[in-house]
Amino acid sequence: MADPAGTVFDVVILGGGSGGYACALRAAQLGLTVALVEKGKLGGTCLHQGCIPTKALLHAAEIADQSRESEQFGVRTSFDGIDMPGVNAYKDAVVAKLYKGLQGLVKSRKITYVEGIGRLAGPTTVEVDGQRLEGRHVVLATGSVPKSLPGLAIDGDLVITSDHALRLESVPNTVVVLGGGVIGCEFASVWKSFGADVTIVEALPHLVPLEDEASSKALERAFRKRKIGFELGARFSGVEKTETGVRVLLENGKKLEADLLLVAVGRGPVSQELGYEQAGVQTDRGFVTVDNLCQTNVPTISAVGDLIPTLQLAHVGFAEGILVAERLAGLNPAPIDYDGVPRVTYSEPEVASVGITEATAKEKYGADSVETVTYDLAGNGKSQILKTAGFVKLVRQKDGPVVGVHMVGSRVGELVAEAQLIYNWEAFPDEVAQLVHAHPTQTEAVGEAHMALAGKPLHAHG
Numbered sequence: 001m002a003d004p005a006g007t008v009f010d011v012v013i014l015g016g017g018s019g020g021y022a023c024a025l026r027a028a029q030l031g032l033t034v035a036l037v038e039k040g041k042l043g044g045t046c047l048h049q050g051c052i053p054t055k056a057l058l059h060a061a062e063i064a065d066q067s068r069e070s071e072q073f074g075v076r077t078s079f080d081g082i083d084m085p086g087v088n089a090y091k092d093a094v095v096a097k098l099y100k101g102l103q104g105l106v107k108s109r110k111i112t113y114v115e116g117i118g119r120l121a122g123p124t125t126v127e128v129d130g131q132r133l134e135g136r137h138v139v140l141a142t143g144s145v146p147k148s149l150p151g152l153a154i155d156g157d158l159v160i161t162s163d164h165a166l167r168l169e170s171v172p173n174t175v176v177v178l179g180g181g182v183i184g185c186e187f188a189s190v191w192k193s194f195g196a197d198v199t200i201v202e203a204l205p206h207l208v209p210l211e212d213e214a215s216s217k218a219l220e221r222a223f224r225k226r227k228i229g230f231e232l233g234a235r236f237s238g239v240e241k242t243e244t245g246v247r248v249l250l251e252n253g254k255k256l257e258a259d260l261l262l263v264a265v266g267r268g269p270v271s272q273e274l275g276y277e278q279a280g281v282q283t284d285r286g287f288v289t290v291d292n293l294c295q296t297n298v299p300t301i302s303a304v305g306d307l308i309p310t311l312q313l314a315h316v317g318f319a320e321g322i323l324v325a326e327r328l329a330g331l332n333p334a335p336i337d338y339d340g341v342p343r344v345t346y347s348e349p350e351v352a353s354v355g356i357t358e359a360t361a362k363e364k365y366g367a368d369s370v371e372t373v374t375y376d377l378a379g380n381g382k383s384q385i386l387k388t389a390g391f392v393k394l395v396r397q398k399d400g401p402v403v404g405v406h407m408v409g410s411r412v413g414e415l416v417a418e419a420q421l422i423y424n425w426e427a428f429p430d431e432v433a434q435l436v437h438a439h440p441t442q443t444e445a446v447g448e449a450h451m452a453l454a455g456k457p458l459h460a461h462g
C-alpha cells in the first residue's frame, strides 16, 4: 500500500463491498485518485456472505434434486446424500477465486487500499486506526448486517442468521425459517433439496411479498408441491430451547419444533458510531438519506448500497457506486430508475421480475387502464423439457408500453435480461412480438407473452 499520509485523494470510500468497490473501480478508471477502506474482506457481503456463496449452495441443491429425480428423464443415478464439508469446499473455492480476482483488479487500477476500521472524522476525512485520509469527497458504503426482532437473541448456534447458515457443517433435520422474503426462500429451497424438513414463517400474507401476487402464489404452489411448509400471516411470538433444538412459538398458538431457527427478517444499515451524525449526515431509521444522485445533505459526502434506503441488491450497489464515481468525475449520470432494476429469487423454482406489479400499475394508472397477459410455461417446449411449471406475466399500460414483467419457473432468472431491456426501453408489446426468439428456449415464453398481448398469440389457447 502506498503511504497515503499528506495526500488529498479525489475520493475516499468507506467500505469495500459491492457499492464501495464499484465506486472505487469506476472512479479510478475515470482518472480520480482513490482510497478504499475496508475492515473485513474486499467484496463485502455479496462475495463473502451473500450472493455468491448462496448461489453456490443453490447450485449444489439443484444437483441434489437432479440426481434424486433423474429417473423421470430415464437416467438411473443414486443419491447418497449431502457431504456438507464437500459442498462448503466447493462454495469457498468459488468465493476464493473471485476474491483473488477482485483484489487483483483493485490493485491494477492503482487504488490505495487501506485495511482497518474506518470512521468519518469530518466532511472530507476518514480516520483509520489513527491515520487520517483526506478526500475532496467521501463515499459512505458501510453496507448492512442481518436484523433480528425485539427480544429474539441470535446465538449463532440454534438461532442463526444467514451468516451462520452459510457455514453449517451438517444438514439440519428440521429448520424453521423466520421470514419468507428472498433470503428466507432461498435457504428454505436449499435445505429442502439437501433433505431437511423446512417451515417458513411469514408475517405478511404471502411469500416474497414484494413480488406480484401471482408470482407469490405460484411460488407457494411450487413450495407446497416440494413439501416446503409455510405459515403465512403468522407472527412470531418467541423461541424456547429444547433438548434437541428449538421450539418456535407463533402468535396463532402454533408451536414448531426444529433443530434450528434461521432468522431472515431483513438487513439493517451499518451506520452507528461511525461519526456520520457528528459530521451532520442525515439518517432515517439508520439509513443514510440521499438525493437521486446518491448525495447526502453534506455536499462532500455521498452514500451508496445497502446503507441507503434503496433496493438491497448487489447490482444496485454497483450501479450507485458507478453513478457516484461518474458524478464526482464531472460526468452527468442519469438517476437510477429503481423500478427498472431486475430482481431475482434464486430458489427452485426461481422468481424474477422487473418493473411494477399489477397492483401498483392499477394504483398508478387506474384499474381500467391496465392490461395483463399470462403465458403459461406449459406451452413452452424448453420448459417442458426441463419439467418446470410457471409463467411469464406482462403488465401493460393500455395502449402504452410494458411496465412490468413477472416470471416464475426454473431458470427464469436468466430471462430477466431481456425483460429489463423491454421495460427500460419502454417497449410496446407489438415491438417485442416481432423479435424472433430461438427455439426451443425459455426466452420464447417472453416472446409468446408479447405476441399474446399484441393480439396475435401463437402457442396459446383461447
Ligand SMILES: Cc1cc2nc3c(=O)[nH]c(=O)nc-3n(C[C@H](O)[C@H](O)[C@H](O)COP(=O)(O)OP(=O)(O)OC[C@H]3O[C@@H](n4cnc5c(N)ncnc54)[C@H](O)[C@@H]3O)c2cc1C
Pocket: 014, 015, 016, 017, 018, 019, 020, 021, 037, 038, 039, 040, 041, 042, 043, 044, 045, 046, 047, 049, 050, 051, 052, 054, 055, 116, 117, 118, 119, 141, 142, 143, 144, 162, 183, 270, 274, 304, 305, 306, 307, 312, 313, 314, 315, 316, 317, 346
Ligand atoms: C444471504 C444473502 C444473499 C444475497 N443474495 C443476493 C443476490 O443473489 N443478488 C443480489 O443482487 N444481492 C444479494 N444480496 C444482497 C447483497 O449482498 C447486498 O445488497 C450487497 O452486498 C450490498 O453491498 P454494499 O456495498 O452496500 O454493502 P456490503 O456488501 O455489506 O459491504 C459493506 C462493506 O463495508 C465494510 N465496512 C463496514 N463498516 C466499516 C468500517 N467502519 N470501516 C471499514 N469498512 C467497513 C464491511 O466490512 C463490508 O465489507 C444477498 C445478501 C445476503 C445476506
